[in-house]
Amino acid sequence: xxxxxxxxxxxxxxxxxxxxxxxxxxxxxxxxxxxxxxxxxxxxxxxxxxxxxxxxxxxxxxxxxxxxxxxxxxxxxxxxxxxxxxxxxxxxxxxxxxxxxxxxxxxxxxxxxxxxxxxxxxxxxxxxxxxxxxxxxxxxxxxxxxxxxxxxxxxxxxxxxxxxxxxxxxxxxxxxxxxxxxxxxxxxxxxxxxxxxxxxxxxxxxxxxxxxxxxxxxxxxxxxxxxxxxxxxxxxxxxxxxxxxxxxxxxxxxxxxxxxxxxxxxxxxxxxxxxxxxxxxxxxxxxxxxxxxxxxxxxxxxxxxxxxxxxxxxxxxxxxxxxxxxxxxxxxxxxxxxxxxxxxxxxxxxxxxxxxxxxxxxxxxxxxxxxxxxxxxxxxxxxxxxxxxxxxxxxxxxxxxxxxxxxxxxxxxxxxxxxxxxxxxxxxxxxxxxxxxxxxxxxxxxxxxxxxxxxxxxxxxxxxxxxxxxxxxxxxxxxxxx
Amino acid sequence: xxxxxxxxxxxxxxxxxxxxxxxxxxxxxxxxxxxxxxxxxxxxxxxxxxxxxxxxxxxxxxxx
Numbered sequence: 001x002x003x004x005x006x007x008x009x010x011x012x013x014x015x016x017x018x019x020x021x022x023x024x025x026x027x028x029x030x031x032x033x034x035x036x037x038x039x040x041x042x043x044x045x046x047x048x049x050x051x052x053x054x055x056x057x058x059x060x061x062x063x064x065x066x067x068x069x070x071x072x073x074x075x076x077x078x079x080x081x082x083x084x085x086x087x088x089x090x091x092x093x094x095x096x097x098x099x100x101x102x103x104x105x106x107x108x109x110x111x112x113x114x115x116x117x118x119x120x121x122x123x124x125x126x127x128x129x130x131x132x133x134x135x136x137x138x139x140x141x142x143x144x145x146x147x148x149x150x151x152x153x154x155x156x157x158x159x160x161x162x163x164x165x166x167x168x169x170x171x172x173x174x175x176x177x178x179x180x181x182x183x184x185x186x187x188x189x190x191x192x193x194x195x196x197x198x199x200x201x202x203x204x205x206x207x208x209x210x211x212x213x214x215x216x217x218x219x220x221x222x223x224x225x226x227x228x229x230x231x232x233x234x235x236x237x238x239x240x241x242x243x244x245x246x247x248x249x250x251x252x253x254x255x256x257x258x259x260x261x262x263x264x265x266x267x268x269x270x271x272x273x274x275x276x277x278x279x280x281x282x283x284x285x286x287x288x289x290x291x292x293x294x295x296x297x298x299x300x301x302x303x304x305x306x307x308x309x310x311x312x313x314x315x316x317x318x319x320x321x322x323x324x325x326x327x328x329x330x331x332x333x334x335x336x337x338x339x340x341x342x343x344x345x346x347x348x349x350x351x352x353x354x355x356x357x358x359x360x361x362x363x364x365x366x367x368x369x370x371x372x373x374x375x376x377x378x379x380x381x382x383x384x385x386x387x388x389x390x391x392x393x394x395x396x397x398x399x400x401x402x403x404x405x406x407x408x409x410x411x412x413x414x415x416x417x418x419x420x421x422x423x424x425x426x427x428x429x430x431x432x433x434x435x436x437x438x439x440x441x442x443x444x445x446x447x448x449x450x451x452x453x454x455x456x457x458x459x460x461x462x463x464x465x466x467x468x469x470x471x472x473x474x475x476x477x478x479x480x481x482x
Numbered sequence: 483x484x485x486x487x488x489x490x491x492x493x494x495x496x497x498x499x500x501x502x503x504x505x506x507x508x509x510x511x512x513x514x515x516x517x518x519x520x521x522x523x524x525x526x527x528x529x530x531x532x533x534x535x536x537x538x539x540x541x542x543x544x545x546x
Contacts, residue, residue, distance in 0.1 A: 212540060241546060314530050317523035324520055336502045339509075348512025351505070352520060355497040355513075360524040365538035367527050372539065413519065 007031060008474060011076045011171040011225040015118065018065060018075035025061040025075025029054050029120050032077035035169045036122060038479045043145050043154075045163035047082050048089055049123035057120045064118065071118030072228060073172075080174040081161050082124035083131060084108045084216075085205035093207035094129040094157070096140045096341045097334055108205025109240075110174055110216055110233055117232050122170060125160030129343035131176055131209040132327055132350065133157050134184050134415035135399075139343040143397050146189055147475030148441060152394035155185035155415065157209075161219050162189035168474035172229060173219045178209045179319055180389070180419025182217050183431040187444025188394035190433040191472040192461060193219045194226045197452050198426030199244035202237035210326035211242065212365070213319065213423050221472035223461035226430065227252040230454060251455045255462045259383070261300045262460070264290055267387040267448075268306030270313055271418060275406070279388030279418075282434040282443045286386055289469035290460070307382055315371045315421040318364035320413065322424075325361040328353025345412060368424050375425040379450035384460055388418050389431045389444035422448055430457040432470040445470075483528035490517035
């Protein structure tokens with residue numbers, strides 16, 4: 001019998017407890033709602049809670065279990081970034097303007113799939129307005145705060161999803177990632193996050209930022225939970241034109257078996273600037289763990305010399321232009337009619353994006369094709385590339401500038417410099433949380449694989465957990481202390 | 483492409499009425515700063531020479 005520890009457990013273990021009758025879905029969900037209430041003033045992760053509906057849904061799950069259904073996420077409380085459609089809840093996408101619209105009439109397919117698997121939605125989560133930011137700040141709802149240090153930012157734009165998991169309110173959330181919006185907050189909040197291959201998961205019913213780059217994915221406290229949820233989120237959706245027609249990939253089964261002969265390399269150059277002191281140490285710690293006992297050598301693999309991702313800075317520039325232009329186009333009408341209702345931290349960038357010369361954006365798309373093709377060729381000689389997820393651990397929650405290249409630069413567009421180039425190539429990434437000795441805050445490392453090989457990086461993340469090199473402990477917090 | 487010759491303030495002044503968006507005085511410095519940033523990004527992209535054989539990454543599949 002497994003220990004009954006519903007707060008500290010993973011989603012996988014919680015579901016097992018519910019299936020085996022050790023705890024009911026209703027009790028599990030009540031505990032999540034209690035913890036949500038206890039910490040709401042500290043982390044500000046949630047913008048809407050649905051306690052009554054959650055208890056009704058939990059009772060339905062208990063009835064399904066009693067009827068003999070084997071639900072993979074039986075009774076697991078979860079929450080989603082408030083840009084996912086949830087039936088009966090307004091899809092805010094972090095905006096004030098979204099508060100004037102009607103509630104969504106149906107769940108986004110991603111939400112519906114998790115509910116069908118027995119998960120119970122307890123609420124929706126704070127985010128940078130319209131997903132356009134890396135800080136987790138929001139003028140309308142206030143900033144989400146880092147559970148490990150409430151004076152520090154969560155990162156964004158999936159700030160609420162990362163904070164809710166790190167605070168132990170729910171074991172599992174859904175976020176979106178256009179340029180790093182799952183990976184940056186996963187890094188700052190010390191949790192696991194998966195940005196799947198572009199086109200892998202349906203994003204219907206998810207408010208867009210830049211459709212050429214937008215992905216959705218899970219955040220959790222273990223690699224096994226990411227794999228479980230990733231497997232459940234896959235599937236056809238004829239109504240989503242962006243979805244690639246790929247066979248489903250089962251990753252949860254056999255997660256602890258490393259593939260034979262894995263070749264792992266650190267990303268050099270752009271991703272390894274000397275000023276990224278802690279980030280470089282985190283990548284080295286991950287590489288050392290994989291090179292040591294129980295690492296990739298055990299299955300005939302090896303750690304290679306650093307690889308150079310050519311033109312990474314240029315790729316980052318192209319991703320910036322594509323996002324700026326596509327994002328602005330989506331909001332053009334709102335910018336004409338209600339610019340004063342935008343968050344000041346997104347309004348200026350969206351307005352600028354409306355005015356970009358078209359050829360800049362056209363060239364960015366052409367560059368993307370060339371950059372991505374060269375990036376994918378790297379995987380002829382390597383299976384996983386390691387790179388920091390952020391240049392540093394979480395900055396102060398109100399930081400307006402960060403130090404990069406020996407000078408102070410605006411924080412909002414620059415925190416994601418290490419995730420943006422990877423987004424342009426569209427490849428899958430798992431961010432794993434590293435706790436360096438003597439440091440109070442975590443920092444994430446990106447495990448990057450070839451297109452459609454989420455299985456490899458999920459297995460590697462699991463191995464790093466087993467080796468003790470990465471972990472996502474729940475933050476120690478004083479209730480409602482902020 | 484020379485970002486240091488880019489007149490962000492001039493572009494914003496022309497484009498705002500063309501696009502039908504309001505540029506309040508306290509919003510303008512931020513818009514100009516982000517236009518200048520975008521120009522530096524465009525300059526970086528332009529440093530990697532592309533030619534007519536470079537197709538855009540976006541895919542349009544007829545009938546889907």
